[in-house]
Amino acid sequence: MTQDGAGGSRLMQVLHVIGSPKGEASASTRMAEAFLDQYCLENPHDSVTTLDVWSADLPEYDGELAAAKLAPLIGEPLTPTQIAAWDRVLAIVETFASHSKIVISTPMWNFALPYRLKHYIDLLVQPGVTFGLDDAFEHIGLLDDRPVQLILTRSSAFTDESPDDFQLSYLTHILGFIGLHDVKSLVFEGTTLPDDQREEFLTRACEQCRLAAAGF
Numbered sequence: 001m002t003q004d005g006a007g008g009s010r011l012m013q014v015l016h017v018i019g020s021p022k023g024e025a026s027a028s029t030r031m032a033e034a035f036l037d038q039y040c041l042e043n044p045h046d047s048v049t050t051l052d053v054w055s056a057d058l059p060e061y062d063g064e065l066a067a068a069k070l071a072p073l074i075g076e077p078l079t080p081t082q083i084a085a086w087d088r089v090l091a092i093v094e095t096f097a098s099h100s101k102i103v104i105s106t107p108m109w110n111f112a113l114p115y116r117l118k119h120y121i122d123l124l125v126q127p128g129v130t131f132g133l134d135d136a137f138e139h140i141g142l143l144d145d146r147p148v149q150l151i152l153t154r155s156s157a158f159t160d161e162s163p164d165d166f167q168l169s170y171l172t173h174i175l176g177f178i179g180l181h182d183v184k185s186l187v188f189e190g191t192t193l194p195d196d197q198r199e200e201f202l203t204r205a206c207e208q209c210r211l212a213a214a215g216f
């Protein structure tokens with residue numbers, strides 16, 4: 001959602017989704033904060049909201065919610081419990097969709113994502129809400145496209161488009177699936193370093209993030 005500012009410029013609401021549970025010790029969160037600090041300097045009237053998936057109240061994806069997701073596809077009515085669970089899902093999607101730009105910062109965990117970020121994504125990806133079928137029964141994303149910046153960290157180094165990298169490839173795929181194709185990524189590898197090298201590495205990475213903020 002955007003609104004016109006006094007000078008006719010569009011004010012942006014940025015959502016920062018935090019995927020690391022490490023708080024101030026997190027490399028990916030620190031890099032994203034450098035990116036957003038610079039973004040706010042350059043766009044002082046835009047707003048940034050933070051969604052930490054580790055402290056957010058995310059409904060369990062239990063049997064009721066799984067049934068609620070699929071019931072409309074087979075013409076089944078929802079039970080009152082499923083309606084309540086579904087309402088919570090819709091509120092989560094609405095918060096996400098109401099932001100005009102998205103930043104997702106996350107470490108790689110076991111070649112993919114921390115489970116709490118996957119949980120959040122599982123809540124966002126819903127038939128008839130964020131994806132649907134076109135006349136040819138092909139999947140289409142239902143969200144309006146908007147800029148997404150990924151800020152990703154991992155200990156290991158991967159070659160470009162390595163089949164072992166399920167972090168960048170999954171995020172790019174699932175965001176495209178719900179309609180978000182304007183996705184840029186900053187990927188930082190080799191993040192597990194002794195203390196004396198870590199600070200210098202993080203300082204350089206944060207500088208790269210600040211530079212990238214100009215194009216967001």
Ligand SMILES: Cc1cc2nc3c(=O)[nH]c(=O)nc-3n(C[C@H](O)[C@H](O)[C@H](O)COP(=O)(O)O)c2cc1C
Pocket residue numbers: 020021022025026027028029106107108109110111112153154155156157191192
């Ligand atoms: C549970 C867990 C699993 C991890 N799995 C991988 C992995 O598969 N590949 C990799 O390169 N690094 C892996 N790492 C290392 C993190 O991706 C790396 O330390 C990252 O920079 C941490 O970012 P953060 O400080 O923002 O949490 C793992 C770390 C943890 C805690």
